[in-house]
Every structure is written in C-alpha cells, then in structure tokens.
Amino acid sequence: MNRNKNKVEVKGNSSSRKRRRLVVVSNRSPYYLESVGGKIHMVRNVSGMVTGLEPVLASTNGMWIAWGNAPQSCSLDICRIPPDKPTFDLKLIPLDLEEVKHFYLGFSNSAIWPLAHNFLGRTAYLEKDWETYLQVNRKFAAAVAEEAKPSDLIWVNDYHLALLPQMLRSMKVRAKIGFFWHIPFPPLDIFRTLPWRREFLEGMLDSDLIGFHCRSYVQNFIHAAKDILHRDVSFAKGTVVGRRGRRTLVQAFPMGVDYCGIQELVDQKEIQEAARGIRRDMGSEYIILGVDRLDYSKGIPERLHAVEKLLEENPEYVGKISFIQISVPSRIQIPEYYRMKQEVENAVGHINGRFSRGAWTPVRYYSRSLPFDELVSYYLAADICLVTPLRDGMNLIAKEYVAAQDPQKGMLVLSEFAGAAEELEKAVIVNPYSIPSIVRGLKTALQMHVKERRLRMNHMRDRLRRRTVEKWGEAFLERLTLCSTAHKTITRKTIRRKKT
Secondary structure (H helix, E strand, O other): OOOOOOOEEOOOOOOOOOEEOEEEEEOOOOEEEEEEOOEEEEEEOOOHHHHHHHHHHOOOOOEEEEEOOOOOOOOOOEEEEOOOOOOEEEEEEOOOHHHHHHHHHHHHHHHHHHHHOOOHHHOOOOHHHHHHHHHHHHHHHHHHHHHOOOOOEEEEEOHHHOOHHHHHHHOOOOOEEEEEOOOOOOOHHHHOOOOOHHHHHHHHOOOOEEEEOOHHHHHHHHHHHHHHHOOOEEOOOOEEEOHHHOEEEEEEOOOOOOHHHHHHHHOOHHHHHHHHHHHHHHOOOEEEEEEEEOOHHHOHHHHHHHHHHHHHHOHHHOOOEEEEEEEEOOOOOOHHHHHHHHHHHHHHHHHHHHHOEOOEOOEEEEOOOOOHHHHHHHHHHOOEEEEOOOOEOOOHHHHHHHHHOOOOOOEEEEEOOEHHHHOOOOOEEEOOOOHHHHHHHHHHHHHOOHHHHHHHHHHHHHHHHHOOHHHHHHHHHHHHHHHHHHHHHHHHHHHHHHHO
16 A cells, blocks of 8 residues: 555645645544445444544545454455545554553543543542553554654544653654644643643643644643643743743634535435424424533533423423433443433433423433434424533534524524633523523523524624634644744754854
C-alpha cells in the first residue's frame, strides 16, 4: 500500500500552503468492521467527534488511527474507508479486556470524565488504572510513530490520549501535532485533585496547538499550566511556554454541525412524513424532545422531574404535551451507569402512572440509538428541544435541532452549563440544577409569541450556517499550520542570536 500519496490541502498564508497528509488519532473509530457472509461490512459510528472529523478527511487520502478489532477474516491491519467512497485509511489498535477495563472504563471514564464534568464524588483515582492508561497511550504512540512522516499534520483527539503528544516527541516524531479536548476542562481547584495532574498537563503541552470548544475551558487550562507547572503563560495570546522553550498555542474552536447536510435531510419527503407520523402517534398539541447518551452529566433525571412538576403545577397541559426522551445506552459495564438507567426508567414509570389519561401518555422513553435521518424526523416533529446537561463540553444535539427545525415553530431550552450556550444565547437558557428554572424555561418556550420565536431561531440558525463543522476542522488545521510555522521562526531567530 502506497501511503506517500495521502495528502491534505491546508489553507494558510503563502508560506504554509503546502500539501500535507493528515493523520487523525482518537480512541473511538469512525467505523466498526463486521464480517457478514464472508465479506467485511463497515458500520458508521454515530458520534459528535466522528461527525466533526470525517468531513475534514473526506477529500483526502489521510489516515485515521483508533481503537478497534478487525474481523478475523480481514487480513489487513489497515482498511480503506468509507466503504461507499474510500478516501482515507483506517488503522485499528486492538485492546485486550484488561486494557479496556482499566484504560477505558477505569481511568478515562471513572477518573477523567467525572473530573472534567465537576463530579468529584464520582471519581476513582486508582494506580492500576493510571498504569494501564500509560500503557495504552504508549501503544497508540508506537502505532502513530510507525506511520508518521515529518511533513504530516497529526491531530490527536480527546482525554483518552492526553499523553500522546509528549510520547510522540520522545520518539522523535517531528510532525506538527494538534490536540483537541472535546469535553469541559475543569476549574483549577477541581483539576488539582488529580494525582497525576503534572504528567497529564506535560503530556498535552508537547503539542503545537491545543483546542477546546469554549473560551472558559481555555482559561481553565492555562490557569492549570501556570499554577501547577509554573510555566510562563499569556492569557491574552493563549500561549504556554513548555519544556525546551516550545510555545504551545491554546485556543477555542467551537464545533459546528453539518448544516447543509441537515437541510438536505429536512427537505426529503420521507423525513417530513416520518415527522408527521410521530406527531400523529403522540396525539398531543405540543411535543418536547430530549436526546442524550445515558450519562449522569446529561441531567436526565432532573429533566424528568421538571416535566412532572410542569404537569403538576399546570394541569391545563395534561393531555396536551408529550415528552419524548431518547437515551442512547452508554458504559453500562460501570455500576454508576446501570443504576442511573434504573433511576430513569423508574421516573418514567412514576410520571406515566400519575398523569396518563386514556390513550395519552405524558412520557415516551426510548433506550436505543437512532440512525441520523430518523433522529432528524424527531427534530422536525418536536416543538421544543430540552437540552439540560449538568455539564457538557459542547452538545451538538442542541445545534442539530436548531439547524433542522422550522424557525416559526421550534424553540430550544438549553442549560447554561452546556458549551453550546456560549454561542446559542438566544435559546431559553435555564439552570439544570434547579427544577423551577427548567419549568419556567419550558413555560416560556411553550407560550412564546411566534414573532419572538422566529427572531431567536433565525439568529441561532444564521450563526450555525456560518460556523459549520467543516469550517471548524479547517480553522483548527489552518491554525495548527500557522502556529507551528511561527514556532520554527522563533527557533531560528534564537539560534542566530546565540551565534552572534
């Protein structure tokens, strides 16, 4: 397989307009490989990160390196994807059961995930988990180093692989490295509880560029680098000076959605008919929609309590509103998540038992993942999308709903602690920790005049139209190229001064 042709065009100034191969590295693979009837079948992984990164690679012959196991019938360790129009390579890194237990379920999702979302009471800082996290990051680093060329752009993604930039530098990888952190970065006082906080920061700071979704996460990270590592920083410029004088740029790059792709789906007659079918099945005047992974950070129990309180305090809505909650099963091997599943199902049963009237059921609960086109039909059917995470890095559901919905009909009720709230300030903003706040937000959205609804929605839709997921990827890659070029210039000047 000739990998020398795998290039990506990166925009920039005249000195940086060079064709560079893009290597994306992430824990999650963009496709699952299955053996069906002796043939390799690829199933696209639906997630915000995959949605964000695949368009960046769609016109390239780059490479995506991720965790996964190829079927035994597959003799290749690198596959061409996507299956309908192969444009880049997928290299899978297998993990054994112990690695999955301690790296993924352990350190990544029982230590870093709750830490990042400000749930200190749920963190588990176990030495074995940390050792396995180191081991798996080394495994990824070796796989990347095997493929990397000095001219490449390497884009490492998320908290699972925070040590990778430093490991790659120690392996003498000379390519430019960008790192994107897709979840919140916690305030300093919370981050300091991590026993391996220094190693974590140093691992990330060997990147040329570190990206976050929100400005507040950028500030939190720079505070940590200044306080814990005693590095020279500039909050105004978003820079941290690392080891050996490496200057790392830290900036916010809010991820967008595929606005045009969503509009194409909305225009399809099948999608529109499915939306009308959902409304007929509900038999209600108003439909409220919630879509989340089943995770304690998403605020699903609080949301259900708010729906119950709304019906209790406003009996005129009994029989007139239906709440649809779609919860995608997540990390059910972790006891916390299994207990939450039980809590949510019990709450749904309680509300339905209390308020159901004849054929009308106030809450419809679906515990499954939906294909994206089917999800868009739910967006179209819903008068209100209720997005109330207790903490969220961005939340693309909020953006997808606004992009899909009729501006005269729909309204978004959004948690102030979702990253998307920094951009979608025209939504009805609520405090997800306060049931009365969510109830007031729902009533505001339900009673909003059509003129105000249209003004708010059009403002948000215009912003999403300008800041698409493709532009997010382009902006990150362009900044990565420019900041790396600037670093080389600084290095050459320093050398000249020393010679003088």
